[in-house]
Amino acid sequence: MQALARAQAHLGSQVELFATEPSAPQAGRESSDGPLRIRVLRRDTPDRVCPSAGLKQALLTGDCDIVHHHALWLRTLHYAHHAARLHRAPLVVSPRGMMAPWAWNHHGLRKAVAALILHPGAFRAVSGWHATSEQEAKDIAALGFRQPVCVAPNGVTAPSQESLGEARRHWLERLPQPTPKRIALFYSRFHRKKRLIELLDLWAATPAPDWHLLVVGIPGEYSVAEIGAEIAKRGLSDRASVHDGTDAPPPYAVATLFLLPSHDENFGLVIAEAMAAAVPVVVTDTTPWREVGAQNLGWCTSWSSYSAGLRQALGYPGNDLRQRGEASRQWVLASFSWEKSAAKLIAFYRELRGLAAASGP
Numbered sequence: 001m002q003a004l005a006r007a008q009a010h011l012g013s014q015v016e017l018f019a020t021e022p023s024a025p026q027a028g029r030e031s032s033d034g035p036l037r038i039r040v041l042r043r044d045t046p047d048r049v050c051p052s053a054g055l056k057q058a059l060l061t062g063d064c065d066i067v068h069h070h071a072l073w074l075r076t077l078h079y080a081h082h083a084a085r086l087h088r089a090p091l092v093v094s095p096r097g098m099m100a101p102w103a104w105n106h107h108g109l110r111k112a113v114a115a116l117i118l119h120p121g122a123f124r125a126v127s128g129w130h131a132t133s134e135q136e137a138k139d140i141a142a143l144g145f146r147q148p149v150c151v152a153p154n155g156v157t158a159p160s161q162e163s164l165g166e167a168r169r170h171w172l173e174r175l176p177q178p179t180p181k182r183i184a185l186f187y188s189r190f191h192r193k194k195r196l197i198e199l200l201d202l203w204a205a206t207p208a209p210d211w212h213l214l215v216v217g218i219p220g221e222y223s224v225a226e227i228g229a230e231i232a233k234r235g236l237s238d239r240a241s242v243h244d245g246t247d248a249p250p251p252y253a254v255a256t257l258f259l260l261p262s263h264d265e266n267f268g269l270v271i272a273e274a275m276a277a278a279v280p281v282v283v284t285d286t287t288p289w290r291e292v293g294a295q296n297l298g299w300c301t302s303w304s305s306y307s308a309g310l311r312q313a314l315g316y317p318g319n320d321l322r323q324r325g326e327a328s329r330q331w332v333l334a335s336f337s338w339e340k341s342a343a344k345l346i347a348f349y350r351e352l353r354g355l356a357a358a359s360g361p
Contacts (some may be wrong), residue, residue, distance in 0.1 A: 105351060
């Protein structure tokens with residue numbers, strides 16, 4: 001979100017980015033990122049739904065032409081809804097993958113209640129949706145929403161050689177010794193949506209003597225200890241390891257291959273980041289990366305074919321994987337930029353404001 005807001009500000013828009021943190025001071029704190037103004041307000045409890053009296057007050061007392069909220073099922077969407085109504089500003093919402101079929105149906109009753117309690121009426125009040133892929137736009141329409149949709153993918157930034165070097169040193173210290181010859185990386189949230197447990201099953205059934213599965217992520221539905229126990233239960237302690245990725249550099253620098261067999265992704269930023277670091281990917285076609293397979297940059301398969309795709313990728317010679325990784329890097333950096341997405345959204349905002357003006361008070 002910060003990279004998108006920064007790009008919008010650099011294109012000449014006046015942008016203020018609001019966020020919440022449990023540790024923020026009562027009065028909040030302000031900073032800047034070039035022309036972008038950032039305000040962080042205290043997050044109240046319960047933390048998981050992000051209530052914030054400070055954010056509510058800031059949105060109601062400020063002034064704006066557009067209100068753009070990211071994510072669903074949070075109390076902050078209620079504040080955004082009311083601020084948009086107060087300021088007679090269009091409300092834009094980025095679902096961030098939360099309207100994909102698997103995500104929408106997961107804990108469906110709980111989410112239906114949340115829509116009534118956390119942000120009542122907000123979905124009906126949305127002026128336009130921001131999708132990060134064509135598939136996400138289709139998911140929004142499939143749920144019956146008829147507001148305009150802007151498809152503006154996430155941007156991708158090439159990692160610096162310095163950051164890659166620092167990350168490589170960090171993760172080499174944490175890998176089993178002697179260092180494995182080739183590393184297949186899973187890097188994402190520890191959530192059942194990502195099919196991490198199923199990936200461990202595939203890894204146990206796949207002969208790959210020269211490979212080590214490095215599992216790194218942010219604990220969520222599963223803890224590091226729980227994933228470690230699953231690794232041990234499958235007899236994979238010498239072929240796989242798990243680490244908490246919180247406050248650690250991304251581990252792409254030590255990876256030979258990137259794996260993400262997710263149920264669905266609205267964009268899958270980690271997939272794009274892996275390719276930007278010249279790591280070829282093996283992903284499911286429920287992520288919006290089918291072009292990767294079509295252009296022979298990596299592997300994008302159905303879940304039923306994922307095992308075959310994984311075995312094929314693991315059998316590729318190192319030079320071939322490096323060539324695919326470099327081709328992936330060039331393609332993803334040329335195809336996705338924050339500036340392009342920022343420009344698309346700015347034009348979308350203008351369109352929505354024009355529609356609002358035409359409809360009258």
